[in-house]
Amino acid sequence: MVPRMATAASTPDRLSSYNPATHDLVGTVPIDGPAEVDAAVARARVAAERWGALSFEARGEELTAFRKALAAHADELADLLHRENGKPELEALVEIMMALGHVQHATACAQAALAPRKVSAGMLANFRATISYHPLGVIGVIGPWNYPLFTPMGSIAYALAAGNAVVWKPSELTPLIAVKIAEIAAGAFALPDLLQVVTGAGATGAALARAAIDKIAFTGSAATGRRVMIAAAERLTPVLLELGGKDPMIVADDADLTKAAEACVFGALTNAGQACISVERVYVAAAVHDRFVDEVVKQVRALKVGGDDGQLGAMTSTSQVAIVKDHLEDAIAKGAKVLTGGPGAISGSYIQPTVLTEVDHRMKVMTDETFGPVIPIKRVGSLDEAVRLANDSRYGLGSAVFAGKGARALAARLRAGMTSINAVMSFAGIPALPFGGVGDSGFGRIHGDEGIREFTRIKSTAEQVLALPVNMMSFRQPKEAPGRLRQMIKQLYGDGVVAKAGDWVRKLRS
Numbered sequence: 425m426v427p428r429m430a431t432a433a434s435t436p437d438r439l440s441s442y443n444p445a446t447h448d449l450v451g452t453v454p455i456d457g458p459a460e461v462d463a464a465v466a467r468a469r470v471a472a473e474r475w476g477a478l479s480f481e482a483r484g485e486e487l488t489a490f491r492k493a494l495a496a497h498a499d500e501l502a503d504l505l506h507r508e509n510g511k512p513e514l515e516a517l518v519e520i521m522m523a524l525g526h527v528q529h530a531t532a533c534a535q536a537a538l539a540p541r542k543v544s545a546g547m548l549a550n551f552r553a554t555i556s557y558h559p560l561g562v563i564g565v566i567g568p569w570n571y572p573l574f575t576p577m578g579s580i581a582y583a584l585a586a587g588n589a590v591v592w593k594p595s596e597l598t599p600l601i602a603v604k605i606a607e608i609a610a611g612a613f614a615l616p617d618l619l620q621v622v623t624g625a626g627a628t629g630a631a632l633a634r635a636a637i638d639k640i641a642f643t644g645s646a647a648t649g650r651r652v653m654i655a656a657a658e659r660l661t662p663v664l665l666e667l668g669g670k671d672p673m674i675v676a677d678d679a680d681l682t683k684a685a686e687a688c689v690f691g692a693l694t695n696a697g698q699a700c701i702s703v704e705r706v707y708v709a710a711a712v713h714d715r716f717v718d719e720v721v722k723q724v725r726a727l728k729v730g731g732d733d734g735q736l737g738a739m740t741s742t743s744q745v746a747i748v749k750d751h752l753e754d755a756i757a758k759g760a761k762v763l764t765g766g767p768g769a770i771s772g773s774y775i776q777p778t779v780l781t782e783v784d785h786r787m788k789v790m791t792d793e794t795f796g797p798v799i800p801i802k803r804v805g806s807l808d809e810a811v812r813l814a815n816d817s818r819y820g821l822g823s824a825v826f827a828g829k830g831a832r833a834l835a836a837r838l839r840a841g842m843t844s845i846n847a848v849m850s851f852a853g854i855p856a857l858p859f860g861g862v863g864d865s866g867f868g869r870i871h872g873d874e875g876i877r878e879f880t881r882i883k884s885t886a887e888q889v890l891a892l893p894v895n896m897m898s899f900r901q902p903k904e905a906p907g908r909l910r911q912m913i914k915q916l917y918g919d920g921v922v923a924k925a926g927d928w929v930r931k932l933r934s
């Protein structure tokens with residue numbers, strides 16, 4: 425196996441995880457091949473049958489024990505996140521808190537989200553029609569390295585709460601945090617093998633996508649998402665894809681500029697810009713552009729990169745540093761102006777936050793996912809232009825709008841799975857809101873009731889509760905049946921709609 429990144433390396437049967445800031449070895453994990461993956465899936469199948477048969481209350485108790493065990497290990501988990509991913513301790517603790525919020529929410533809401541629903545039976549009014557939700561069985565979860573706990577937990581917690589077992593393949597850059605979570609799960613759940621981790625590089629993920637699982641929840645790049653979908657197609661395994669983004673932020677001339685700048689700086693630079701819902705490009709009304717840029721630059725200059733008290737940590741992978749550098753050089757070659765940072769301010773795994781102006785959509789920094797601490801700001805002549813440019817993207821994950829009275833109308837015009845108004849990224853912290861995108865940002869939803877239902881199969885049941893003298897689902901029909909049907913068609917669906925299906929049932933019974 426060839427390591428994809430400089431921070432991960434391996435011997436033939438072990439994968440090593442390195443601290444991206446210090447290059448110290450954090451630990452090693454096995455490289456699981458198809459045989460190990462298939463065995464884990466088979467064990468998960470046994471666990472899923474027993475787990476899926478439990479009541480919501482019984483599952484809720486165990487999920488609560490799992491959440492409490494995770495909370496009890498918060499310091500250890502934060503330390504691992506810091507060492508494997510490079511993020512500062514504070515950001516690691518925020519990630520843990522958000523992940524635990526989702527475990528709690530999924531536990532609390534599963535029963536209501538999956539309660540059977542009675543729906544109208546329409547013209548078959550002598551039927552009782554219900555929709556019910558049932559666990560799928562075994563869910564494969566493939567996660568990225570940028571939020572190695574929060575992001576996969578957005579699938580894992582909801583899949584478990586819906587009654588499934590999970591086999592999780594973490595990124596090769598951050599496997600140890602996943603191994604620790606599986607260890608905590610093994611201690612918290614009475615059933616063995618409910619949450620298992622398989623480790624390795626892309627090939628292990630590919631084996632999981634091809635395994636006999638019931639759904640795959642993938643979070644990562646659009647390129648890998650396509651490969652996962654192709655592999656899953658072999659068994660027609662359904663896929664949920666949470667992919668990249670190029671999230672726009674719009675600042676209108678009646679926005680609170682100081683707050684907008686503060687949110688922009690955080691939204692673009694938290695986790696060193698390595699977030700799928702990072703602010704990746706900013707469109708600012710011409711009237712306030714210069715003041716907004718001044719405020720952003722002032723706030724960026726006050727930040728510290730690296731060290732125990734730094735707000736920005738090390739980039740997790742050297743290949744991501746190369747992508748950021750390439751985007752900056754491309755932008756500069758095409759006329760962008762560098763106000764802070766720049767390609768010359770990259771040192772090893774550390775990138776000084778970079779503010780660019782005079783940017784346009786010929787530049788990669790405005791169209792491709794940069795995934796680094798870069799804030800490209802574009803002046804726009806009107807909000808229509810801002811919306812047109814914001815929507816000019818193959819991605820459609822998150823977005824943000826800062827405006828006064830027109831903010832909601834502006835937000836509604838953005839082609840994105842999620843929009844924050846007068847805030848950034850806030851939708852990710854509200855567990856009841858479904859999370860996901862459109863276009864190259866993927867499809868399907870994690871979080872919220874939709875995120876629980878993603879991990880179920882829907883069953884429709886039609887129960888005949890009344891026998892009618894005329895039964896249309898029989899070959900034994902009276903000879904006046906065609907005449908009655910003609911009349912029904914006209915009355916139910918034609919111009920002269922006079923009756924409802926229920927009235928017809930009553931008429932037929934009389």
Ligand code: NDP
Binds near residue numbers: 626631865
């Ligand atoms: P990648 O697509 O490179 O990898 C994602 C996962 O897929 C990793 O575990 C990786 O393993 C695995 N993988 C690699 N090749 C294959 C394969 N052929 N079959 C199955 N699995 C495979 O993404 P990154 O880890 O670089 O994550 C960054 C990306 O994730 C960004 O685009 C970001 O926007 C997106 N993201 C999206 C989020 C969302 O919710 N929409 C949230 C967070 C990130 P390995 O690392 O071992 O190669």
